[in-house]
Amino acid sequence: MSEALFEIAELPEFPDATVCVRDAFGVDADYRAPAFRQRTAYVPEVDPAYRFDPSTTMALVMGFAEGRRVLVQGRHGSGKSTHIEQVAARLNWPCVRVNLDSHIGRIDLIGKDAIVLREGKQVTEYREGILPWAYQRPVALVFDEYDAGRPDVMFVIQRALEAEGRLTLLDQNRVLRPHPSFRLFATANTVGLGDVSGLYHGTQQLNQAQLDRWNTIVRLDYLPTEEEAAVVLARAPWMQGGENEKLLTQMVRMAELTRTGFAAGDLSTLMSPRTVICWAENYRSFRDLEFAFETAFLNRCDEAERATIAEYYQRAIGRALHPDGTRPWRRAAPGKPVSTA
Numbered sequence: 110m111s112e113a114l115f116e117i118a119e120l121p122e123f124p125d126a127t128v129c130v131r132d133a134f135g136v137d138a139d140y141r142a143p144a145f146r147q148r149t150a151y152v153p154e155v156d157p158a159y160r161f162d163p164s165t166t167m168a169l170v171m172g173f174a175e176g177r178r179v180l181v182q183g184r185h186g187s188g189k190s191t192h193i194e195q196v197a198a199r200l201n202w203p204c205v206r207v208n209l210d211s212h213i214g215r216i217d218l219i220g221k222d223a224i225v226l227r228e229g230k231q232v233t234e235y236r237e238g239i240l241p242w243a244y245q246r247p248v249a250l251v252f253d254e255y256d257a258g259r260p261d262v263m264f265v266i267q268r269a270l271e272a273e274g275r276l277t278l279l280d281q282n283r284v285l286r287p288h289p290s291f292r293l294f295a296t297a298n299t300v301g302l303g304d305v306s307g308l309y310h311g312t313q314q315l316n317q318a319q320l321d322r323w324n325t326i327v328r329l330d331y332l333p334t335e336e337e338a339a340v341v342l343a344r345a346p347w348m349q350g351g352e353n354e355k356l357l358t359q360m361v362r363m364a365e366l367t368r369t370g371f372a373a374g375d376l377s378t379l380m381s382p383r384t385v386i387c388w389a390e391n392y393r394s395f396r397d398l399e400f401a402f403e404t405a406f407l408n409r410c411d412e413a414e415r416a417t418i419a420e421y422y423q424r425a426i427g428r429a430l431h432p433d434g435t436r437p438w439r440r441a442a443p444g445k446p447v448s449t450a
């Protein structure tokens with residue numbers, strides 16, 4: 110975690126403006142959400158191409174407005190993490206994301222005593238962890254990949270969730286009160302029942318008592334075809350217009366086939382919207398659709414599932430995949446002069 114995070118920025122204490130959800134998120138509701146007038150250090154960048162899911166948006170907006178704890182659940186790449194960030198970005202709400210999937214431990218969350226040099230002497234000083242840091246500031250803290258958190262981390266979070274209105278730092282003998290504008294969110298691939306699909310390796314079973322502490326659990330799924338194509342198009346503008354745009358719709362269809370196949374148990378890997386974006390990017394780089402597809406997706410799939418995927422490919426794209434993989438380039442003939450251009 111970067112040191113800069115712990116430099117205390119001058120943050121405005123309370124929302125001092127409102128934002129109309131119809132204008133800001135395209136949700137058909139007459140609700141004005143509290144917001145900050147000023148953009149400050151921890152406010153995420155606005156992504157103008159982001160498409161808000163109306164129900165998830167309203168759940169998150171209420172999370173910000175009323176301090177409800179919202180857990181967003183959904184398959185990978187459905188846009189959970191960015192959804193929270195993009196709501197924060199529109200409300201100018203400072204937002205800090207902690208990925209529990211990484212090697213985050215209890216100490217990173219809570220903080221620790223560190224030995225520092227002060228006027229030539231060694232002294233012990235308490236360094237605040239991310240949790241107490243955010244807890245006392247007008248900041249939305251997002252626990253990303255919540256179901257992948259290590260047990261020691263989950264134990265700390267459980268304490269924070271249980272204590273209505275205070276956080277006890279046992280090692281420090283301190284009791285903290287939350288800042289009135291502190292907010293808590295989380296994202297998860299599973300609903301804490303552990304991983305039945307085998308897809309989300311490393312996820313933990315969540316304690317039901319702990320799940321109970323989340324006021325709102327929303328499910329975010331993949332977008333309908335046209336909308337997903339629009340999202341990819343915004344990220345891959347070279348696919349705009351004519352044949353390319355038609356091709357893009359077929360690429361999204363291909364992704365959908367892998368998701369249906371996954372749900373039916375025919376595939377163990379699926380294409381997320383991120384994979385489709387990656388495919389379009391590789392296509393731009395390599396100018397070969399099949400090689401782009403193989404490098405973006407196929408080469409990380411189970412060998413035994415290649416035939417199924419080839420069949421989907423034929424169905425969605427109308428072309429055959431080479432059983433041994435595409436090799437668009439040949440070795441140059443020896444003795445040819447090296448180009449210096």
Ligand SMILES: Nc1ncnc2c1ncn2[C@@H]1O[C@H](COP(=O)(O)OP(=O)(O)O)[C@@H](O)[C@H]1O
Pocket residue numbers: 158159160161162183184185186187188189190191192296332340382383
């Ligand atoms: N509704 C959407 N609008 C625009 N981009 C999206 C949307 N959903 C997903 N994406 C894009 O897909 C990628 C994956 O999103 P992410 O939030 O990391 O997913 P998750 O946290 O669910 O795994 C990001 O690049 C994100 O911008």
Ligand SMILES: [Mg+2]
Pocket residue numbers: 189190191253254296
């Ligand atoms: Mg995520």
